[in-house]
Structure formats: C-alpha cells, structure tokens
Amino acid sequence: MKQAKVFLSHFLIAIGTISACIGAFSWLGGSGYSTKNQIIVGICILFIGVVYAWFQMRPSKSIQILINDSFPLQVEFGDLFEKKGVVVISVNEYFDTIVDNKIIATETIHGKFIDRLFKGRIPELDNKIRKALNNVIAEDASNRVIGKKKRYPLGTCAVIEEGENTYILTALTKFDANNHASIPLSEYGAIIQRIILTAATVANSRPVYIPLLGSGQGGIQKSAQKILSYMISQIEFCPDVSIPKGLHIVVYDSGNKNVNLDNIKSAWLSTVK
CATH class of the missing domain: 3.40.220.10 (Leucine Aminopeptidase, subunit E, domain 1)
Known part of the structure; x- marks a missing residue:
C-alpha cells in the first residue's frame, strides 16, 4: 500500500508537470488541438507519467x-x-x-x-x-x-x-x-x-x-x-x-x-x- 502511494505521487507529479508545460505552450500561442491529437497527447502524457514513476521507484543501489x-x-x-x-x-x-x-x-x-x-x-x-x-x-x-x-x-x-x-x-x-x-x-x-x-x-x-x-x-x-x-x-x-x-x-x-x-x-x- 505504501509503495502504491509513492508510485501514485510520482505519477501525479509527472502528469502535472507535463500538463502545465503543454498548457503554457497553448496559452502562449499554440493552436487548438483536434480530438485525435488530444487523445494522442493524453496517451503520451500517461505513458511518460508511468515511466517516470517507475524510474523513481527503482530500488537505490x-x-x-x-x-x-x-x-x-x-x-x-x-x-x-x-x-x-x-x-x-x-x-x-x-x-x-x-x-x-x-x-x-x-x-x-x-x-x-x-x-x-x-x-x-x-x-x-x-x-x-x-x-x-x-x-x-x-x-x-x-x-x-x-x-x-x-x-x-x-x-x-x-x-x-x-x-x-x-x-x-x-x-x-x-x-x-x-x-x-x-x-x-x-x-x-x-x-x-x-x-x-x-x-x-x-x-x-x-x-x-x-x-x-x-x-x-x-x-x-x-x-x-x-x-x-x-x-x-x-x-x-x-x-x-x-x-x-x-x-x-x-x-x-x-x-x-x-x-x-x-x-x-x-x-x-x-x-x-
């Protein structure tokens, strides 16, 4: 249970950081995304979040x-x-x-x-x-x-x-x-x-x-x-x-x-x- 909470914490940190960067880019002049592109971006964000959380959870040597x-x-x-x-x-x-x-x-x-x-x-x-x-x-x-x-x-x-x-x-x-x-x-x-x-x-x-x-x-x-x-x-x-x-x-x-x-x-x- 404790490890799951730590994993979720790292996952949410990654998701939040990436989402904030994308949001800032859009606000600064990025054009609106099509539904298809939004889905692709969402999947990429989730994937990167999982990879980041897994990387952070690796036992230290x-x-x-x-x-x-x-x-x-x-x-x-x-x-x-x-x-x-x-x-x-x-x-x-x-x-x-x-x-x-x-x-x-x-x-x-x-x-x-x-x-x-x-x-x-x-x-x-x-x-x-x-x-x-x-x-x-x-x-x-x-x-x-x-x-x-x-x-x-x-x-x-x-x-x-x-x-x-x-x-x-x-x-x-x-x-x-x-x-x-x-x-x-x-x-x-x-x-x-x-x-x-x-x-x-x-x-x-x-x-x-x-x-x-x-x-x-x-x-x-x-x-x-x-x-x-x-x-x-x-x-x-x-x-x-x-x-x-x-x-x-x-x-x-x-x-x-x-x-x-x-x-x-x-x-x-x-x-x-």
Missing part, C-alpha cells in the same frame, strides 16, 4: 546519510573485497586463521579474507596479526584444543597492510567451548566505536569500507534490514572524528533482496526532522 559534519556515511551494495582504501574485516576473538568450516566458515567475511588474500600464506598473516596485537593484553586460553590460544577483548583491532589496502581486523564474535560464535548485543555499540576511532587514525585521505556487522553466521538474530538500521544508529553516537573520504557500509550483493536502502533513508530522515 546506494544512499548517503549525513550522520554528522565529520564524515559522510554511504550505504551501498557491492563486494567488500573489490574496494580500495581502508577495509574492515570482522573476525573472532582469537583472530584465528584456520578456515575449515569449524573454526572459520569459508562463506564468512573472515573466511573469504583469508582464502582470497592469504591462501598458502597463513604463517605470513599470523605474523602480521601478532605484530599488530603486540601491545594488546590478551587472556590466556591454553586449554583450547583447536585454534589460537589467546583471547582478545571484543572490539580489539589489528591493523595490517596488504597490497594497496589497509585492513582493520576487528574482534566481533565470541566463541563458546564448542566454537559456536555469537555477538553480545550489549557490546555492539562499543565495538563500532572502536572501529571508527581506529579507522579515523589510519584512513588519512582514503575511504573506509565496513561490512554489515552481525548479519553472518552466529550473528545478531534479526533481519539484515534491522541490523543495518541498528548499525547506523550506533554510528551516529560515535565520537566526533574525521574521515574526510567517508565511511561506506558495504552490503554484499547476493543479500540485497533483504535490504531496502530507500526505506533505510526514509526512516532516518523521519527521525531527524
């Missing part, structure tokens, strides 16, 4: 939201691993590097990051992570059977360089004794704040790309649309830092049927009026 004056926030569909600049990668609290569909699933961002960028180079990745976390106090987990033996606080960021990009590996998920991942909602906002602070430090004149946090395996048990809305609301309350080239939330293309960016922007605008 990206939107921009003005969170504050420090950085623009862009939400877009795409592939995180095709972006150039500073890229945030969500990982587990151990910063594991074993992609076996037990510790790390191949279809998660964590798994794709390792397989796409460091396949066959795991020791090199481990060394980069170890250096990045050298000054971070970790909890001993020596009784863990598989995987790394140090547990880091959620929100811990390991900044590593690879190729043209800077990657911020961020501890997002906790593991239980059976390696089942979960995200404590109470810590979600603090995690995002730490990511933003870290990104602002390393971004310089580069854009920052961040995935939809919490929508994957073991994530927040809500729809992608609700998670995106919640994520934006948390970003709003982040410290006043500067990211001149903007923060981009990248929603993976294959999941875009569950996310409507126009609804996200409309909801945001309604809250800031």
Whole structure:
C-alpha cells in the first residue's frame, strides 16, 4: 500500500508537470488541438507519467546519510573485497586463521579474507596479526584444543597492510567451548566505536569500507534490514572524528533482496526532522 502511494505521487507529479508545460505552450500561442491529437497527447502524457514513476521507484543501489559534519556515511551494495582504501574485516576473538568450516566458515567475511588474500600464506598473516596485537593484553586460553590460544577483548583491532589496502581486523564474535560464535548485543555499540576511532587514525585521505556487522553466521538474530538500521544508529553516537573520504557500509550483493536502502533513508530522515 505504501509503495502504491509513492508510485501514485510520482505519477501525479509527472502528469502535472507535463500538463502545465503543454498548457503554457497553448496559452502562449499554440493552436487548438483536434480530438485525435488530444487523445494522442493524453496517451503520451500517461505513458511518460508511468515511466517516470517507475524510474523513481527503482530500488537505490546506494544512499548517503549525513550522520554528522565529520564524515559522510554511504550505504551501498557491492563486494567488500573489490574496494580500495581502508577495509574492515570482522573476525573472532582469537583472530584465528584456520578456515575449515569449524573454526572459520569459508562463506564468512573472515573466511573469504583469508582464502582470497592469504591462501598458502597463513604463517605470513599470523605474523602480521601478532605484530599488530603486540601491545594488546590478551587472556590466556591454553586449554583450547583447536585454534589460537589467546583471547582478545571484543572490539580489539589489528591493523595490517596488504597490497594497496589497509585492513582493520576487528574482534566481533565470541566463541563458546564448542566454537559456536555469537555477538553480545550489549557490546555492539562499543565495538563500532572502536572501529571508527581506529579507522579515523589510519584512513588519512582514503575511504573506509565496513561490512554489515552481525548479519553472518552466529550473528545478531534479526533481519539484515534491522541490523543495518541498528548499525547506523550506533554510528551516529560515535565520537566526533574525521574521515574526510567517508565511511561506506558495504552490503554484499547476493543479500540485497533483504535490504531496502530507500526505506533505510526514509526512516532516518523521519527521525531527524
């Protein structure tokens, strides 16, 4: 019903604009139309109105939201691993590097990051992570059977360089004794704040790309649309830092049927009026 009203609104705007132009032309000296010509013109107006309304109703592929004056926030569909600049990668609290569909699933961002960028180079990745976390106090987990033996606080960021990009590996998920991942909602906002602070430090004149946090395996048990809305609301309350080239939330293309960016922007605008 809401979409029908929006479509009708766009349709009437187009009809009104075209009709006004034709009326002005006639008033300025255009000759009267025959009945046949009036019908043809009427059909053309209706056709153009429908096309315009349909065009306006197409789902947006990206939107921009003005969170504050420090950085623009862009939400877009795409592939995180095709972006150039500073890229945030969500990982587990151990910063594991074993992609076996037990510790790390191949279809998660964590798994794709390792397989796409460091396949066959795991020791090199481990060394980069170890250096990045050298000054971070970790909890001993020596009784863990598989995987790394140090547990880091959620929100811990390991900044590593690879190729043209800077990657911020961020501890997002906790593991239980059976390696089942979960995200404590109470810590979600603090995690995002730490990511933003870290990104602002390393971004310089580069854009920052961040995935939809919490929508994957073991994530927040809500729809992608609700998670995106919640994520934006948390970003709003982040410290006043500067990211001149903007923060981009990248929603993976294959999941875009569950996310409507126009609804996200409309909801945001309604809250800031």
